[in-house]
Amino acid sequence: MAKAVGIDLGTTNSVIAVVEGGKPDVIVNSEGTRTTPSVVAFKGAERLVGNIAKRQAAMNATNTFFEVKRFIGRRWDEVREEAGRAPFKVVEGPNGGIRIETTDGLKAPEEISAMVLRKMVDDASAKLGYTVTDVVITVPAYFDNTQREATAAAGKIAGLNVLRIINEPTAAALSYGLDRKGNETILVFDLGGGTFDVTILEIGDGVFEVKSTNGDTHLGGADFDQRIVKWLAGEFEKENKFDLRKDPQALQRLIEAAEKAKIDLSSANETTISLPFITFDPETRTPMHLEKKLTRAQFESLVGDLIERVRKPVLQALEDAKLSAAKIDEVILVGGSTRVPAVKALVQSLLGKTPNESVNPDEAVALGAAVQAGILSGDSSVGDIVLVDVTPLTLGVEVKGGVVAPMITRNTAVPAKRTEVYTTAENNQPGVEINVLQGERTMANDNKSLGRFKLEGIPPMPAGVPQVEVTFDLDTNGILKVSAKEKSTGKESNIRIENTTTLGKDEIDRMVMEAEQNAEADKLRKEKVEKRNALDALRLSAEKALSESGSAPQDLKDKVQQLSDKAREAVQTEADDATIESAQKQLEEALQELMQANAATQPSNSSDDASTSEAKKDDDVVDADFKPAG
């Protein structure tokens, strides 16, 4: 039976895992690695995902898309600055949303993420031997409603059945706590490529209860890289009067080198960043090179203020959980950026405890997601586990004077439902507009508006008389549904959402269809390439057979040579399928004839010398290649 899997859809890398025999395990991708870069590239008609996309990034900078998670479910005005730093083009989309410019048209971040998800699941299906469709996807605990919905939409666009969206630190705690006995209070500190989360949980007797969560969805290792990029580009500009950031290819190389230097500095005290031929002098057209030393101390001063930013969310999470640092039994580090020594040191000084490094920071989240997938799909081998998670941010409505009336406060366990009755502020008010807000600030304008709902058709009544019942229903994915009902008429039909940046149902349906069509087109493209490769391999075999066919009839050799030339041309000109297939068939037949002739004219197998066994081995190669492909 097909199992449900867990996917950690990371800013930088993604990981997929499944429970086998009661234990979660990472599924390696088709390239044989346990993590897959969350990178997508368009190259002509081809679409590349993962390692292969990452590897060609510098050569194809404007068409290689990474860290797209920073944009998912966000508004254009929230990410304008970040968008400007990417080597690819990010533009404002419909309703203040975000679109990414690709050679295949404008794409929503959800669509790019769907491509990463699709690859992860396709590779997993191939490894597991069944088609995976049910998935649990993780998101940073501090993701708001729109970001969660957008992540769920990415899963849907990828053709997946998203069983649940769960919080990354909660998932990490699940993988950490699976084998633990006894009660413990743990703090999961998760600093990844683009986001920071801190979550405090109590675990014991199979119950994982989140007490509080906090974080910063704009803070991660990629920000450290950007600081190094800025410094490098600044130094280079000082010396050469040329801003490397204006050249997308140079910028992409700078970003890669910065990340590498940062990673080096987690274990070394000093590193050299060397980028020969980084650009050309615009006047003299001579090549320019970059070479710089960076010490750990310098790096720490470049990113010191960023690292300091983790302090406040940690203290807030402790306060919300009503705990002092001394009450935390274990501190678990998750996310690649916790390998930075200065990050570890700050955590240690903040919490007065050496962090527990027993979990693999790259894999813990996916492993926990797999456990949750197992629980949700009724896999009894996982054991009895109950997960109680919380909502990271307060949800409320705007009331008179632009003030927020909270409905579900932050750190409330999910699912949660609350109904409140509101009334009108004016006499004979025909309708009310409900502005749904998320955030901790008291004034509506300072929080994120998730959408506006209008309830119309209220019969004429004095101010304060109508009773409008507003219900907030927050599901286990942390996704909110809001309804409003006017009690005297029972009317709730005129509700409509405006001003949301997430994709509408029609758009998602269209993207699902496009993704399916693309998958079909990709398959056809792959088949075409395979056919071409098979013909080329056959041609090489033919050339080899010709070179060894001393005594075969000349007319037969000429025929094989001609057909081999024809095959070469068909491959080189990327001829249509019919031409490739016919060239394959003709060459196969002629080659068969030639090989029979060769066999007939060769002295029958004698045994003694190495050259015979060599020739035999070669024949085997020809035979193996000779099979029609596919």
Ligand code: AMP
């Ligand atoms: P994640 O989102 O958990 O995959 O974390 C990815 C981030 O961790 C990226 O910004 C990486 O550059 C960063 N990272 C990975 N390994 C290290 C390391 N050894 N030292 C510093 N940062 C690292």
